[in-house]
Amino acid sequence: MTERQHGAQSDDEIPTRQPVLEMNHVSKNYHARGMSRRLLDNVIHASAKRYQGQRLALDDVSLSLKSGECLAIIGESGSGKTTATRILLGLLAPTAGSLRYRGKQAPMHSTEWKRLRRESSMIFQNPYSSLDPRWTVRQSLKEAVSLRFGRGLDPSSVEARSLKILDTVGLDGRVVIDRYPIDLSGGQAQRVAIARAIIDEPEILLADEPMSAVDVTARVQILHTLQEVRTIQGASLSMIFVSHDIGMVQHIADRIVVLRQGRVLEQGSCAELLNHPQHPYTMELLKAASL
Numbered sequence: 001m002t003e004r005q006h007g008a009q010s011d012d013e014i015p016t017r018q019p020v021l022e023m024n025h026v027s028k029n030y031h032a033r034g035m036s037r038r039l040l041d042n043v044i045h046a047s048a049k050r051y052q053g054q055r056l057a058l059d060d061v062s063l064s065l066k067s068g069e070c071l072a073i074i075g076e077s078g079s080g081k082t083t084a085t086r087i088l089l090g091l092l093a094p095t096a097g098s099l100r101y102r103g104k105q106a107p108m109h110s111t112e113w114k115r116l117r118r119e120s121s122m123i124f125q126n127p128y129s130s131l132d133p134r135w136t137v138r139q140s141l142k143e144a145v146s147l148r149f150g151r152g153l154d155p156s157s158v159e160a161r162s163l164k165i166l167d168t169v170g171l172d173g174r175v176v177i178d179r180y181p182i183d184l185s186g187g188q189a190q191r192v193a194i195a196r197a198i199i200d201e202p203e204i205l206l207a208d209e210p211m212s213a214v215d216v217t218a219r220v221q222i223l224h225t226l227q228e229v230r231t232i233q234g235a236s237l238s239m240i241f242v243s244h245d246i247g248m249v250q251h252i253a254d255r256i257v258v259l260r261q262g263r264v265l266e267q268g269s270c271a272e273l274l275n276h277p278q279h280p281y282t283m284e285l286l287k288a289a290s291l
């Protein structure tokens with residue numbers, strides 16, 4: 001596990017990078033709507049994590065994504081990974097705490113928040129739910145290009161861009177470009193979803209359990225695809241990789257944050273966490289690792 005993984009960067013390099021996205025003392029209670037401020041404060045500051053039977057999905061979480069790095073967020077089901085990532089990309093408002101993008105506060109609907117929304121893309125667990133079943137691969141990619149660069153682009157340059165991006169994710173464009181999602185294997189569909197997510201050159205790419213809905217062979221292909229995307233885009237792309245599997249993330253992450261029951265148990269460079277885990281829960285995750 002000490003061997004450096006393809007795609008990951010050196011421990012010396014990452015600490016000097018600027019944070020591009022930060023979450024400071026964030027808590028999230030899904031049932032907070034309608035509570036009085038006093039009751040809400042009781043929830044946020046309670047040492048016990050339950051209030052009237054409700055659990056805080058996130059409890060005072062602080063973490064940052066540095067420019068050009070891949071940050072993995074790992075934890076078991078229900079640990080708060082999806083909640084954390086939805087808040088990080090501005091899709092969900094925190095109950096308490098704040099989000100900063102490129103050094104500026106980014107509350108929902110602010111200028112910085114709009115910039116974050118524009119400059120970030122997501123890949124989800126199930127590629128078939130992120131691709132419109134009525135559209136061919138060509139239409140899906142064209143739509144993504146149009147959203148970013150407007151509809152006035154020359155069709156031949158959209159086509160050339162689509163074929164190039166399909167090549168980047170390891171697909172032969174001439175074979176798949178006229179197919180509908182139903183005509184693609186799970187691994188191919190996920191690679192098309194990755195192509196769609198990166199074709200508009202996002203600054204931040206969030207991959208939420210991108211391998212969990214595909215078979216083992218396709219998992220390896222998707223991992224290689226994401227490593228390749230990182231290599232090609234270099235420091236211009238910062239990535240958040242969500243997984244319950246520390247074995248998988250070691251092949252792509254520079255740093256790892258371990259979440260459990262809505263709290264950060266430990267975080268550090270990939271090498272530190274894999275070789276010197278401090279928390280018994282991280283040790284358990286390592287024992288259960290798949291790769």
Ligand SMILES: Nc1ncnc2c1ncn2[C@@H]1O[C@H](COP(=O)(O)OP(=O)(O)OP(=O)(O)O)[C@@H](O)[C@H]1O
Nearest residue numbers: 030055057075076077078079080081082083084244
């Ligand atoms: N919309 C919601 N309303 C109420 N509770 C929610 C909602 N979404 C998540 N939760 C709760 O918040 C906690 C954290 O959920 P979250 O989905 O963030 O965890 P996760 O680590 O992503 O889990 P999984 O790996 O299963 O997707 C869980 O207890 C979950 O039941």
